[in-house]
Amino acid sequence: MMDASLPKSERLSGKTSVARLFERGKGHVSGCIRCKYLIRGDEDPSRIVVSVPKRSFKRAVKRNLLKRRIRESYRLQKALLGPGVDILFIYQSKEVMPFDVIFADMTSLLEAVK
Numbered sequence: 189m190m191d192a193s194l195p196k197s198e199r200l201s202g203k204t205s206v207a208r209l210f211e212r213g214k215g216h217v218s219g220c221i222r223c224k225y226l227i228r229g230d231e232d233p234s235r236i237v238v239s240v241p242k243r244s245f246k247r248a249v250k251r252n253l254l255k256r257r258i259r260e261s262y263r264l265q266k267a268l269l270g271p272g273v274d275i276l277f278i279y280q281s282k283e284v285m286p287f288d289v290i291f292a293d294m295t296s297l298l299e300a301v302k
Contacts, residue, residue: 194263200235200274209274216300219293220281221258225301226274234273236262244282254279257287261294268298275301 200206213224238258240251258277
């Protein structure tokens with residue numbers, strides 16, 4: 189079983205990496221989460237970045253809550269994905285969804301990307 193943590197090495201950062209993901213990545217939508225992913229094909233751990241639009245949620249408290257829920261649902265299921273994938277998760281619902289809904293959407297996204 190994989191380690192169920194989310195260290196810094198599994199966070200996607202840097203303009204060039206994110207720009208490459210937008211240019212060459214494929215997209216998928218499941219419920220309240222949309223994702224862009226790019227399969228790198230190496231054995232490095234998969235890396236993620238999470239985005240919640242300020243346009244939909246003016247208050248930082250709600251944006252941070254949703255980002256925590258998305259990261260946690262990914263962290264618990266990242267074994268479904270495997271190594272070598274960069275993923276951007278974008279929350280697209282206009283309302284704050286409960287954790288179990290986000291968890292279910294994350295499951296179907298990770299199954300589709302795999």
